[in-house]
Amino acid sequence: MPTTSPDKILITVAPTGAETTKADCPQLPTTLEELVQAAQECEAAGAAMIHVHIRDADHQPTLDQTRLHDTVQALRESTDLVVQLSTGGSVHDPLEHRLKVLDAQPDSCSLTMGTTNFGDDVFSNPWPFVCELYQLSQERQVVPEFELFDLGQVHALRRLLDTYGLPYGGSVHCDFVMGVPGGMPGTAPALVAGVAMLPPEVTSWSATGIGRSTLPVMLAALSMGGHLRVGMEDVLTLAKGVPVERNAQLVERAVRAADVARRSPMTPAEAGGLLGLGLSRSEK
Incomplete structure (x- = not known):
């Protein structure tokens, strides 16, 4: 596996997610206007990619096509961020x-x-669905980020690449999602084990720790040359009893931590190069 750039870091922000309710967390960006504002603040703070879940008029998770299109368009018009849509939706969304x-x-x-x-709950991703989605991403020229919740999924990535070849763009970028109840723990040993199992085709990887594992995973990833995903999808407190008021706070903390490791945030253009994005937005 090629080593990542020693002096640059890709920071992805996941601002909303599908689990937290607006009633429980009023500062969660659930409207398009709130999402765009959060994206602009996070880009200014050092984020280069945004991982997007969307909500409906009642602030509930949705995969409504009109809202998805409008969200992608609005983010492209208002930011330079790499726009990544979640294909996970909520755990209740049908595979189709x-x-x-x-x-x-x-x-x-x-x-x-x-x-x-x-x-x-059960986050369902049966193998035939994984294969269909992967082939569709190749056909549509969309760069996938392979989400890894446990070591078995790292092994499954080896199987997928052997069967269907490299993704569109030729780069293979993974994200370890750690600390989910039911997945791998958010610990340094677990991350070391996961990275050791990555196929040699992997060109870059990031990690995110859910809840209390946020800081341990962040520090472990930085020590191993990985990239970071942060955001209110993954954690709602900066410290015990200190709520996150805006996603940019989490990006700013990641930038400070990366600076200690002598790494500076990638620009969206640099992130596009890392991920193998071959088409300009005007061509997509």
Whole structure:
């Protein structure tokens, strides 16, 4: 596996997610206007890619096609961020609706490599669905980010690449999602094990820790030359009893931590190069 740039870091922000309710967290960006504002603030703070879940008029998770298209368009018009749409939606979304996410023509999409117990729910990603979504991303020229919730999913990535070849753009970027109840723990040993198992085709990887594992995973990833995903999808407090008021706070903290490791944030253009984005937005 090629080493990542020693002096640059890709910071992805995941501002909303599908689990937290607006009633429980009023500062969560759930409207398009709030999402655009959060994206602009996070780009200014050092983020280069945004991982997007959308909500409906009642602030509930949705995969409505019109809202997906409008969101991608608004983010492209208002920021230079690499726009990555979640194909996970919520744990309740039908697989056929999740496949249609690519119709919105994002730059990138998440592609989870297997089914995971997700708290009391099940995040379903059966193998035929994974294969169909991967082939669709190749056809639509959308760069996938392979989401890895456990070591079995790292092994599944090896199987997918052997069967269907490299993704569009030729780069293979993964994100370890750690600390989910039912997935791998958010610890340094777990991250070391996961990175050691990555196929040699992997060109870059990032990590995110859920909840209390946010800081341990961040520091472990930085020490290993990885990239970071942060945001209110993954954590809602800066410290015990200190709520996150805006996603940019989490980006700013990641930038400060990266600076200690002598690494500076990538620009969106640099992130596009890392991920193998071959088409300009005007061509997509």
